[in-house]
Amino acid sequence: MHAPMHSILNTRGPNQKYHQSCKLMGQEIKATQNVALIIGVTGLVGKELARSLTMRSEWKVYGIARRPDGFPSQGYNYYFISCDLLDPVDTMEKLSLLEDVTHIFWVTWASQFPLGSKECCDQNQAMMSNVLNAILPRAKALKHVSLQTGTKHYIPSAAPFDSGGVVYYDEESPRVLESYNFYYALEDLLRERLTSNVGWSVHRPGLLLGSSPRTAFNFMGSLCVYASICRHLSLPFVVGGARMCWEEAYIDASDARLVAQQHIWASTDDSVSLAIGEAFNAVSGSPFTWKEIWLALAAKFQVFVPEEMFVPSFTFSAAMHDKGPVWEEIVEKEGLKRTQMEDLANWWFMDAVFGCPVKILASRNKVERLGFGTSFGTVESILYWVDCMREEKLIP
Known part of the structure; x- marks a missing residue:
């Protein structure tokens, strides 16, 4: 159904073939305009991002996950890299060679610890820090980082809840008062680490619908x-x-196709891609x-x-x-x-x-006002x- 997937599946440690492959990938960027690094490519939205971008000739895609998903890629311009992002040594070895990255799509999270716990917050922040340590010093063409969190941004992780009846949360709704929310930690880390010439956005889906x-x-x-x-x-x-x-x-339901397209829109549309820390609800509609x-x-x-x-x-x-x-x-x-x-x-x-x-219902007013109209029943x-x-x- 699809062309074979190019894979780089090496374990930690020196690997000459891996380094040669990365050099070849770096040379191929001359024929493309954008290079995506999808962190969490085997997840619901990560798969849709890869499928959409590999069908566009102006994109090359690096897909990052611990294990391949077993499904073939749609295009010749896709490279899978197996990497344990919680391991700083493995992350540095695998990702520091990707000098051509122009766009990072962060669509993963570490789920070993309960939401709202310090351990969950620390682990997710450490994982993103490992990636930024590997990518930022050498990816001089980086334009945009797109972070996916969720509409739980608007409510506490545990009781007491107080939604005040039917509320449609917009992106300006304040953070809830709780000690540990890894969504907030990741936003703060990007604000701290990215320079002013790199735009970044935050996307907040509801109940994700996809296949993985x-x-x-x-x-x-x-x-x-x-x-x-x-x-x-x-x-x-x-x-x-x-x-x-x-x-x-x-x-709210959030079709993975919609969320992927919203990531791409916010990363490439000139009217929003240069903004710093702009947040967008990513919900399907009615x-x-x-x-x-x-x-x-x-x-x-x-x-x-x-x-x-x-x-x-x-x-x-x-x-x-x-x-x-x-x-x-x-x-x-x-x-x-x-x-x-x-x-x-x-x-x-x-x-x-x-x-x-x-109730966790989110407003679409902001994205629609800015020109993103994709929706699904x-x-x-x-x-x-x-x-x-x-x-x-x-x-x-």
């Missing part, structure tokens, strides 16, 4: 695994949590409720829906915690790519999504990504 087996909080993966198991075992396709989350608009679209999802997955679809006592964690062997049966029966249930599904995250105690996005996951043989 390398994402910790993977809504589409979780939803599709749940629906597939319901169908396989003839279980009712129900949902629990907070009734508000079932009946009211309380969270509000939605799960009550309105649950039947459409059931029809797509061909699962049984009882008359009462909302069951307050239902939790994904309780219903699915022992279904790993069932998923293995499905993978074997359907000839899918080999994954464990936990590679695609995060049941704690699903319970948090459907039981969210506060939520049900259309979900159905699109189901088809993508099926094409990639991740789900039946």
Whole structure:
């Protein structure tokens, strides 16, 4: 379907072939205008950034992650580099040779520690610092750094919550008062480290919709695994949590295609790319409720829906915690790519999504005023990504 991916998969330590490859990559920039460094290329948005940019002849793309995602690249101008960004030595060795980088897209995070913890904040800040230490001294043509965080920028990581009813947060909403938020730490680090001739922007998506087996909080993966198991075992396709989350608009969806295009727009549009620390909400558009679209999802997955679809006592964690062997049966029966249930599904995250105690709705006024008009309907996005996951043989 696509051309083979160029890969640089070396371990830490001297590697002559790796250094020769980097020199060749540096020479190839003469035929291109922009060079992207995608940090987190195997994630939901990272994959879409790579797909979009490699289809443009004026771009060359370096994709950075610890492991390749196993899917081929679309173009000849893509180079994958395996790197542990939490290791300063590995990061310096792998990335300091990329002197031709003009744009950095930061679409990853270290998720080993709980959100709102000092450890999470310190780890993510250290990871970005390692990359900047490797790139900034030698990438003299760097024009823009695009940072992805999220709409949780606007609420605390833990109770007490106080949304004051229905609030559409805009980009000027103040930071919440809490000790540790790695979103804030990364913004502050860019403000400290980047010079005035490098523009940078911040992008805040809501509930990300996309396809990747390398994402910790993977809504589409979780939803599709749940629906597939319901169908396989003839279980009712129900949902629990907070009734508000079932009946009211309380969270924004963000199609990974939209978020990727917004990163590119903010990095290259002359009217915004030179700004310092400009923030943009990255949400798909119209509000939605799960009550309105649950039947459409059931029809797509061909699962049984009882008359009462909302069951307050239902939790994904309780219903699915022992279904790993069932998923293995499905993978074997359907000839899918080999994954464990936990590679695609995060049941704690699903319970948090459907039981969210506060509304997190974001305004699109700013991006639309500045000329970015891409939007997607939520049900259309979900159905699109189901088809993508099926094409990639991740789900039946």
